[in-house]
Amino acid sequence: MGKREEVRQRTFAEILEAAGRMAETEGWQAVTIRRIAAEIGYSAPVIYQHFPSKEAVLHTLLERVNGELAQRLRAAVAGEPAARGPHLAAVAYLEFARSRPGLYQLMSGAPGTDVDASTRRAAADDVIAFTRELIGAWAAETGAEPDSVEDACDLLWGTLHGLASIGAIEDVGFDRALRLADQAVTALLGYWSAPTTDPEGHPQTTEGEK
Numbered sequence: 001m002g003k004r005e006e007v008r009q010r011t012f013a014e015i016l017e018a019a020g021r022m023a024e025t026e027g028w029q030a031v032t033i034r035r036i037a038a039e040i041g042y043s044a045p046v047i048y049q050h051f052p053s054k055e056a057v058l059h060t061l062l063e064r065v066n067g068e069l070a071q072r073l074r075a076a077v078a079g080e081p082a083a084r085g086p087h088l089a090a091v092a093y094l095e096f097a098r099s100r101p102g103l104y105q106l107m108s109g110a111p112g113t114d115v116d117a118s119t120r121r122a123a124a125d126d127v128i129a130f131t132r133e134l135i136g137a138w139a140a141e142t143g144a145e146p147d148s149v150e151d152a153c154d155l156l157w158g159t160l161h162g163l164a165s166i167g168a169i170e171d172v173g174f175d176r177a178l179r180l181a182d183q184a185v186t187a188l189l190g191y192w193s194a195p196t197t198d199p200e201g202h203p204q205t206t207e208g209e210k
Contacts, residue, residue, distance in 0.1 A: 012050050014040045016064070019057050024102035029112030031057075058106060058115050062123040065103040069096050070126040073134075082137035086189060089134055090160055090181045097164035098174040108161060131157055138189070146192040159184050 018039040022031050033054055037044045051057045076092035077085045097104040106113050109120055121128075131153040139146060146152040160181065167177030 015047060015050055016061055020103055027112055055114055062106055065107060066123045066127055070130055072096050073130050082141040085134045085138050086185050090185050093160045094164055094178055094181055144193040152192055
């Protein structure tokens with residue numbers, strides 16, 4: 001790697017680090033190209049050599065933070081029984097939101113992030129894929145048969161996002177959010193494990209049962 005490429009990569013990383021740091025301390029509305037430039041001691045045109053806009057900075061950060069979350073989730077369940085996977089992943093998710101509040105706000109579309117929902121969803125592809133694997137492995141180990149793995153994934157993801165949101169409220173806090181997460185995940189898994197019922201509320205039987 002040549003010296004010019006080393007400088008380019010270092011500056012690229014400094015831009016992202018500065019934007020994330022400013023967001024954590026001041027919120028995303030404070031993050032601008034000029035502020036980033038001042039933070040790392042460059043002029044705004046230097047920043048534009050790497051990113052054409054603030055939105056481009058945010059998109060790159062969004063991809064990276066989703067990658068970090070996916071790594072944490074996978075690490076949390078690695079080597080553990082699949083039956084415990086959803087509980088372990090829930091803890092990892094909330095601990096991530098607690099430790100990276102500014103970047104979590106970027107993922108969830110907080111004011112000032114200026115990233116549309118479809119872009120946020122696309123950046124979360126790896127997290128979504130992991131969640132499908134998680135539910136699939138849990139179902140295979142426990143013998144549960146959720147009506148729809150996709151619906152189950154969205155329910156789990158939506159529940160954890162809601163708990164992360166209230167965990168950020170000062171008089172609620174993440175310790176309580178973690179306790180609620182354990183209850184919520186237990187309830188969801190219990191629901192998905194229960195026999196399905198017909199429209200009149202009668203348990204449905206599987207083929208060959210009487």
